Every structure is written in structure tokens, then in C-alpha cells.
Amino acid sequence: MDTVSLTGKELAAAINADTGARAAALAANGPAPRLALVVATDDPASAWYVNSLRKAAERLGIACDRIDLGAEASAETIRAELAARSADPAVDAIMLQTPLPDGVTLDDVSSSIAADKDVDGVSPLSLGLLAAGRTGFVPATSEAVVELLKHHRIPLVGKHVAVVGRSNVVGKPLAQLLLAENATVTVAHSRTADLAAVTSVADVVVAAAGRIGLVTGAHVGEGAVVVDVGTNEDADGKIVGDVEADSVRGRASGLSPVPGGVGPVTTALLMRHVVVAAERARAV
Amino acid sequence: MDTVSLTGKELAAAINADTGARAAALAANGPAPRLALVVATDDPASAWYVNSLRKAAERLGIACDRIDLGAEASAETIRAELAARSADPAVDAIMLQTPLPDGVTLDDVSSSIAADKDVDGVSPLSLGLLAAGRTGFVPATSEAVVELLKHHRIPLVGKHVAVVGRSNVVGKPLAQLLLAENATVTVAHSRTADLAAVTSVADVVVAAAGRIGLVTGAHVGEGAVVVDVGTNEDADGKIVGDVEADSVRGRASGLSPVPGGVGPVTTALLMRHVVVAAERARAV
Structure with a gap:
């Protein structure tokens, strides 16, 4: 099976173009x-x-x-x-x-x-607004995963998404966002008894555990989509993801690269949040 | 297979005994x-x-x-x-x-x-404290499910729990609590494509969708544990759960009754929260 590379560069560029224009409009009327x-x-x-x-x-x-x-x-x-x-x-x-x-x-x-300045959505109030489906800032990495999937037209409604990792900054908020997209969501983690059994039945696997090579071909069903959120430093000081790309490629229908996948979208969304926060503050 | 009835009455009585003593201690020194x-x-x-x-x-x-x-x-x-x-x-x-x-x-x-009076944990700040693993009041029904499972010595660490329902008051906070117990957690809901496929592989199924007869024997793996959170009024005005008990019994290893399962534990936990809130307020 051909594995499409789910790059984040075009999406990041599109977000940045909008953000730059909005920042310029703010700067034209104030700081x-x-x-x-x-x-x-x-x-x-x-x-x-x-x-x-x-x-x-x-x-x-x-x-x-x-x-x-x-x-x-x-x-x-x-x-x-x-x-x-x-x-x-x-x-x-x-x-x-x-x-x-x-x-x-x-x-x-x-x-x-x-909360109104918390552009990476880390405070308890921001997390609670997210859990309640309200308007706060969403942790940028989680939002980037969902936006990257949408950009590449990966369907989520009714699909089964397995999130590997349960951190407060990625795994847990991502689960909330995916539920809001009407996906069925499984959160797996270091204590999950049989990780491959859980992930191999999913339509989409998101690796967000911060462990090199955690998700291999054996963890991924034929034709599934894999998103790699990991940014780990390997022995040579190179940034690598959580996914063993070689064994996943040819099996998955899509895989986000590291670097160049979730990363640039995360940065772009963070900067968009800064401009949104400024727009809200100036409108008051 | 014998299906054990996971009643909540003994657990509720034990919680209430403690709560009553603490309420009396407070009343002895103030309102x-x-x-x-x-x-x-x-x-x-x-x-x-x-x-x-x-x-x-x-x-x-x-x-x-x-x-x-x-x-x-x-x-x-x-x-x-x-x-x-x-x-x-x-x-x-x-x-x-x-x-x-x-x-x-x-x-x-x-x-x-x-937040310090929010004994059913419904405010965004309470939900965020829960998402962040911090000390706030947890929605009582979700807490009751976990406490009922622990009371009946159902293991959760590394086990796969399927929660059917994603409400802000039950499904979502319950998923957070189960993750904190080191369970692998799947949240399914009305948009889940194949509910039985998702639930029948789980070690524990929690029915919290508010729909009579939603979870049947076909949704439950042999030997799994089933917790029924539903409190629906049927055509005769009788309170019934979300689980079709007749088809689940004989297949599950345990099933919580409605009424008499999660319900009394929920009420007991709410009352305990009231006493905890009072203790905290008086200690200030």
C-alpha cells in the first residue's frame, strides 16, 4: 500500500498567512x-x-x-x-x-x-473549558493533530481513533477534541496491557507518548492513518518521532513525518492564538 | 456463567456512616x-x-x-x-x-x-482540575462508578474499559478518572459506527448514554463486567437502566443493578462532598 506523507507545511503556511495579516492589522492601530x-x-x-x-x-x-x-x-x-x-x-x-x-x-x-492569555491552554480553567466544549485556548499540539487530519481530508466522524499517551498537554486534551469531532476515542498508555491489540483495530493511530519507536507496523492496521506527535532526540542528537516509520510505511495509508508534520502546524496555531488573544483584548 | 450483582447499598452505607459522623462533629462546633x-x-x-x-x-x-x-x-x-x-x-x-x-x-x-462549593464538579474549573489530576470535586456519578468497581474488587490497572456516552457530567469525567486508575479507556457514543465491536472487546463496559436497552448481551464479551449508569423512566413510569439485563445476565461476570447499583453510591458521595466542603471552609 502507498503511504501518503501527511505533511504539515502547506497547512502551516496557510495559517501563517492569515496570522501575519491579522498581526499587521493590529499593529496598524496600536502595538x-x-x-x-x-x-x-x-x-x-x-x-x-x-x-x-x-x-x-x-x-x-x-x-x-x-x-x-x-x-x-x-x-x-x-x-x-x-x-x-x-x-x-x-x-x-x-x-x-x-x-x-x-x-x-x-x-x-x-x-x-x-485564561485569556493562556494560548497553549495549559491552565486548569482552560482544560475545563475544553472538557465542557467551551471557548478557551486549546493546547496547540492537540489542535494541530486534528487540523492536520482535516487538512488531509481524513474522516473522523464515527471513526475509531487510538491515542497513545495520556499527558495533560497532548493525550488528554486531544481525546476531548476528537470526541467533539464525533470520533470513537481510545486512550492507551504505558500501563495498557496489550498496546498492539488496542491500536491495530483503530482507523487512526496517534502516537504521543514521547518514546522512540513505540509504534511499529505491528501496531497499525492495514490502511490505517498514523499521526506522529513525538519529538525525541535520538543518540545522534537528531529529532525523531514515536513511530518506527520504516515498518509503518507500506502498511498505513498515511503517516505524518517528523519533522515537518504536526510540528509546524503546532507553531502556526500557537501564533494564531497570540493574535486571537490580542484581538480579543483590544476589542474590550 | 454466574453474573454477580454489583450492588451499591453496602458501599453507600459505609460512606454514609463516615459522613454522618463527620457532619455531627461539624455540628458540635458550629452550624x-x-x-x-x-x-x-x-x-x-x-x-x-x-x-x-x-x-x-x-x-x-x-x-x-x-x-x-x-x-x-x-x-x-x-x-x-x-x-x-x-x-x-x-x-x-x-x-x-x-x-x-x-x-x-x-x-x-x-x-x-x-469551585470550593461545586460538590457535583460541574463548573469548567472543576472539570479542568479533574483533567489536570488536581484536587477539586469530581462529578459524583463518575466517582460512584469507580468506587463501585473498587468496592467489588474489579481490577482496573491495564484493563480495557469502554464507556458508552460522552456527556460532560458522566462519560467525559469518568474517562479521566479511569485513566487515572491506569485503565485503557475507550469512549463510544451515538456516532460510534459499530458499538458492539468496540464494547465486546472490553474488560469493563459502562453504560452511560441514557437510552433504555442500549447495551445488550451482544455488546458484552464473555466474563466482562457491566456497570449500568442509566436512570430512565420506562413506559410504566418505572426507573430502568441502559442495560438489557436479561440478555447480559449469564454472559457478564458482574452487572450493577438499577436501582440499587450506582445510584445510592452517587448520593452518598454527593453528601460526603458536602461535608468535605464544610470541613474545608471551617478550617480556613
């Missing part, structure tokens, strides 16, 4: 939309990602402040910074980069991000 | 714990349920105010009432009865319930 990127890690992969976000913002006419709290920052320090940026009318959007310092969890600090 | 039941419907099944909650509260030494806004109440009226009770220090806990008036949805009004 440019402004994103505060709060960083409390010296992880190199994270630094690379933060840098790519800053470049994306710059290209789109979005101002981006990087606030570096250091890898030793306490939960109190991070909360205080997030609260200050939440209260600052010059800041339209806030994103807290992970990983966080040892002993600090996202749950410890995320509620200090005001 | 009794106080629940405000806000009602905006003239639905007879709802009236029956509200009455049973009032009786349960009375038996446990919990004060219970029924606030009747009428079946024509607007969203504004309901929101204002919920906000007033949220601000009233004499009220420890608030529960909004459904159904709501035509044109008013739970999502329209639930955010007016303060």
Missing part, C-alpha cells in the same frame, strides 16, 4: 501583538524550540519577550512571574516552556496564567 | 453543613431525585435548602442565584439540578458556582 515566553530550564532541545518560536513570531510581526528564570527557579518565582505577566496589559499572550525545574510540575504553576 | 439545591425544572423524575437528596441529607445531619427558580427561569436568573449562594458564607455546598429550562445549558451557568 504589535505581544507574547511572553517564560523559560525555567537550560534543556538544549527546549532552547532550540524557544528559539524557533521567537523566529516564527518575528516573521509574523508578533513581539516576543523571552523571560529566563533559570533552571533553579522555584514554583513561587514562576507563579509570581506568570501572575505579573497576566496582569500586564502590554502582554497579550503567555506561554510557559517545559520542562520545568526539578520538583516543579505544570500543575503547580499553570493556574497563575490568566 | 450543620449546609447544601443549597438549586432547581429550575418541573420534571417529575427530577423532583423525585431532589426529594431523595433532601431525605438523604436529613438522615445525615446535613441542612438542605431547596431553591426553586421555576421551569421558566432565565440563564441570568440562575447565574445570579448561583453567584449569591457562592458568596454566602452560610452555604457550604451548591448543587444545580438538571434538566434546565429550555434554551439554558449547564455550560451557560455552571461557572457561577464557586
